[in-house]
Amino acid sequence: MASTRQFTDRTDAGERLGDALLERGIDADIVLAIPRGGLPLGRAVADALEAPLDIVVAKKIGAPGNPEYAIGAVASDESVWRNERAISGTRTDEEYFQGRREIEAENARQKEARYRDGRSPPELPDKTVVVVDDGVATGSTLRACLSKLQGSDAARVVLAVPVGPPDTIADLETQVDEVVCLETQVDEVVCLETPAGFRGVGQFYADFGQVSDEEAMTYLES
CATH class of the missing domain: 3.30.1310 (Ybab; Chain: A;)
Structure with missing residues (x-):
């Protein structure tokens, strides 16, 4: 575990994700964050890519x-x-x-x-969409969000997360969910860390405090 990066907080993780996406030459039309914890990262990623920020929600x-x-x-x-x-x-x-x-x-x-407070959902057809969360464990809500994007006619879907277990990330990278044998429609996965000793997302952050709805919504205002 000593070699595994420790993120200061979600904003730090988002800034590192933004740098990684820029290094890969990913030109996003929109960034979709999964509330609540994904929004601090989403704001940093959207700023780095100079793209608008919105949300995708699952329970x-x-x-x-x-x-x-x-x-x-x-x-x-x-x-x-x-x-x-x-x-x-x-x-x-x-x-x-x-x-x-x-x-x-x-x-x-x-x-x-x-969260949208009267704003219309974004138009996604023919867009490059970057989906951001603060990490992946089992990926249950993330997979439902990706299922929603299947019907959006987006041209390209890129998943960007700071950390996740190797098996879950590998499933997403191969675009096949081995549990249900369903294509997830992810074109690229950017994950900064896939540690073998993964126990939970929070262990890789120095500050992983809960994000309230009120705080999360402020990231959509920038």
Whole structure:
């Protein structure tokens, strides 16, 4: 672990991501951050690429009796990612899954509306879109966000994260989700660190305090 980069905070991670994207010659039309933690990074990346910043929102679908364990996730337009292995392992029935899908999709829509505060969603057809979050663990909400972008007609989707476990990043880089055998429609993955000793995103930040909705929304004002 000594060789693994320790990010000062989310803004520091975003600035490093922005530098990495510039080094790769990625010319983004828009940056989409996943709230809440992705917005400080998204602001730094958008500034570096001189691109507008917006959001893409998804909510985790938790297992029965264990809401922190993701059996899937759903975006604001009801695009869904299913973790079939987790669904089977928790013996979750389809009625429960679909019920939670509807509830969490509505929660995602409400969050998206609150963050946009009356602004229209961005037009994505034929655009190069950079999707940013503060890190990837299982990637459940991220995968649902990517599923939403499948229907956007974006010309190119680039995922940019500071850190994630090697197996998850490898799945995304090969554009195949081994759990559900579904193409994720990611054209490129930029990940600064893929440590073998990954235990959680927060271990790679000196400051990984929670970001409130109020703070997160300020990054959309710049």
